[in-house]
Amino acid sequence: xxLITAPRRDVAWFGRFSALLRYGVLIGVGLIMLYPxxxxxxxxxxxxxxIFGSVSLWPQDPTMDGVVKGWRTGTEYxxxxxxxxxxxxxxxxxxxxxxxxVLVAFGFARFRMPGKQLWFALMVATILLPKSVxxxxxxxxxxxxxxxxTYLPLYVPCAFATDGFFVFMVVQFLRGIPPDMEEAAVIDGxxxxxxxxxxxxxxxMPAIISVALFxxxxxxxxxxxxxxxxxxxxxxxxxxxLKMAIDVTEATAWNQxxxxxxxxxxxxxxxxxxxxxxxxxxxxxxxxxx
Amino acid sequence: xxxxxxxGYLYIAPFLIGLxxxxxxxxxxxxxxxxxxxxxxDPVEQARFLGLGNYTQMAGDDTFHGSLGVTFLYVFITVxxxxxxxxxxAFVLNFKxxxxxxxRTAYYVPSILGGSVAIAVLWRYVFAGDGLINQVLVWAxxxxxxxxxxxxxxxxxxxxxxxxxxxxxxxxxxAGLQNIPTDLYEAATIDGAGKARIFFTITLPLxxxxxxxxxxxxxxxxxxxxxxxxxxxxxxxxxxxxxLPLMIYEEAFKYFNVGYAAALSWVLFLIIALFTIIAFAxxxxxxxxxxxxxxxx
Numbered sequence: 001x002x003l004i005t006a007p008r009r010d011v012a013w014f015g016r017f018s019a020l021l022r023y024g025v026l027i028g029v030g031l032i033m034l035y036p037x038x039x040x041x042x043x044x045x046x047x048x049x050x051i052f053g054s055v056s057l058w059p060q061d062p063t064m065d066g067v068v069k070g071w072r073t074g075t076e077y078x079x080x081x082x083x084x085x086x087x088x089x090x091x092x093x094x095x096x097x098x099x100x101x102v103l104v105a106f107g108f109a110r111f112r113m114p115g116k117q118l119w120f121a122l123m124v125a126t127i128l129l130p131k132s133v134x135x136x137x138x139x140x141x142x143x144x145x146x147x148x149x150t151y152l153p154l155y156v157p158c159a160f161a162t163d164g165f166f167v168f169m170v171v172q173f174l175r176g177i178p179p180d181m182e183e184a185a186v187i188d189g190x191x192x193x194x195x196x197x198x199x200x201x202x203x204x205m206p207a208i209i210s211v212a213l214f215x216x217x218x219x220x221x222x223x224x225x226x227x228x229x230x231x232x233x234x235x236x237x238x239x240x241x242l243k244m245a246i247d248v249t250e251a252t253a254w255n256q257x258x259x260x261x262x263x264x265x266x267x268x269x270x271x272x273x274x275x276x277x278x279x280x281x282x283x284x285x286x287x288x289x290x
Numbered sequence: 291x292x293x294x295x296x297x298g299y300l301y302i303a304p305f306l307i308g309l310x311x312x313x314x315x316x317x318x319x320x321x322x323x324x325x326x327x328x329x330x331x332d333p334v335e336q337a338r339f340l341g342l343g344n345y346t347q348m349a350g351d352d353t354f355h356g357s358l359g360v361t362f363l364y365v366f367i368t369v370x371x372x373x374x375x376x377x378x379x380a381f382v383l384n385f386k387x388x389x390x391x392x393x394r395t396a397y398y399v400p401s402i403l404g405g406s407v408a409i410a411v412l413w414r415y416v417f418a419g420d421g422l423i424n425q426v427l428v429w430a431x432x433x434x435x436x437x438x439x440x441x442x443x444x445x446x447x448x449x450x451x452x453x454x455x456x457x458x459x460x461x462x463x464x465a466g467l468q469n470i471p472t473d474l475y476e477a478a479t480i481d482g483a484g485k486a487r488i489f490f491t492i493t494l495p496l497x498x499x500x501x502x503x504x505x506x507x508x509x510x511x512x513x514x515x516x517x518x519x520x521x522x523x524x525x526x527x528x529x530x531x532x533x534l535p536l537m538i539y540e541e542a543f544k545y546f547n548v549g550y551a552a553a554l555s556w557v558l559f560l561i562i563a564l565f566t567i568i569a570f571a572x573x574x575x576x577x578x579x580x581x582x583x584x585x586x587x
Binding site for chain 2: 141
């Protein structure tokens with residue numbers, strides 16, 4: 001009530017002050033969020049002594065030295081090899097994850113069958129199961145298969161919908177879609193696989209894209225699994241190459257390491273900016289609606 | 291929709307196979323291994339049954355005690371701070387201001403780059419002796435600190451890294467905030483409720499499902515933190531950042547004590563399970579589902 005009876009001038013003043021305060025907080029936090037990233041990009045183009053010298057972003061003495069030498073790396077392989085290695089297992093991983101999660105989610109969301117509740121509960125439980133408890137036996141298992149130092153342990157499990165999170169995401173998405181169109185297609189004589197391919201897949205495209213994007217970024221960031229499964233440097237992905245770089249070039253070549261870190265982040269950044277809305281959609285549809 | 295149980299099972303077959311092969315079997319295997327003295331380089335058949343040997347060894351293992359303490363410290367600092375921060379920022383980002391979309395994106399960027407090694411590497415340099423943080427400290431007239439070399443500060447750098455990545459929790463909070471019907475706020479304002487009152491009687495209760503979800507996810511994640519400490523501090527100095535996942539990794543793949551590592555991983559699993567169970571059990575007392583219940587299955 002007080003808001004209505006107060007003189008209008010006060011309200012306007014308060015509104016402006018509060019907007020100012022809000023922008024102040026937004027910009028302040030924004031700076032903290034982004035400054036380290038800008039600093040890293042800037043450091044890639046600075047000579048080493050300058051990285052320590054100042055807080056300033058702009059290189060006084062810009063050089064491509066860090067990028068060029070960093071790209072060459074201290075190993076017999078260039079950074080291109082490590083990038084290609086990353087993609088060598090990420091692409092099958094993304095494809096297999098999408099295919100298996102969609103098939104399984106479709107089964108869970110649209111079929112009635114005995115025991116479904118139990119399997120679904122187990123799938124959700126796997127999301128919460130800490131990976132470290134499976135780490136050692138999985139390693140031993142893949143060793144028995146003779147898969148060590150190959151990319152197989154990194155992507156083969158994805159063919160079997162082992163990431164419950166993604167199945168859950170697609171199921172949630174499917175639940176939000178009325179099955180009318182699918183029923184119409186069934187009446188027209190489609191079998192379930194045809195319904196899935198011609199009707200469901202186009203409709204759940206946003207969910208499929210966000211599964212693919214998340215799996216892409218998470219796989220690029222993955223460190224522990226490549227670390228235990230891969231032993232030859234020639235097969236290392238970007239993540240391991242960077243770790244190797246900081247171990248070798250302790251204090252000497254910061255600009256090289258930071259330049260390579262910048263390049264390593266580029267694929268994720270590009271994908272993120274091209275498809276931002278799917279990320280937010282992916283996170284929120286997989287969680288809050290449930 | 292379909293009543294054909296055979297097709298239903300065919301569709302979920304990949305999951306069932308994966309569950310059996312890559313989850314249930316390893317899960318049971320690690321349980322069995324945790325009672326053995328199995329060494330990584332030996333054939334599995336050579337493992338001997340130790341009974342509770344690994345677990346009694348843990349009771350007298352100072353490294354384990356230290357690691358457990360650091361892990362709890364890390365989780366108890368990181369999770370509440372991250373949730374509070376994410377909620378606060380979600381609240382600010384929920385304002386209807388011009389250009390808000392830009393800030394939402396900017397705040398999400400560090401999280402999307404997430405657990406990447408590149409970011410952990412960056413962090414190592416940000417907190418190094420001559421790194422960005424110390425430069426800012428000196429510029430502001432303070433003393434540079436030995437962030438990574440001082441046991442009292444090292445864990446803090448990992449905590450800060452993960453606080454910096456509050457984005458996914460924030461997005462979930464933001465979606466929760468936007469799901470609160472505006473007529474509730476309008477009604478409360480007409481009734482003369484103040485801002486604080488509205489926050490505690492409307493916003494917070496209606497956010498509890500989202501808080502619950504974020505809490506579980508963050509707990510499960512924080513207990514498994516590996517990349518941060520491994521890359522930034524390597525577990526040091528003086529094991530001040532030697533979180534349990536690091537110890538499990540090193541026991542298994544550096545010292546080859548797979549049996550002992552499996553036992554450690556089971557302890558970690560039981561701790562996480564305990565927290566999750568307590569959270570779920572307590573949910574009925576504090577998680578408020580309002581009228582969202584009706585849509586059910």
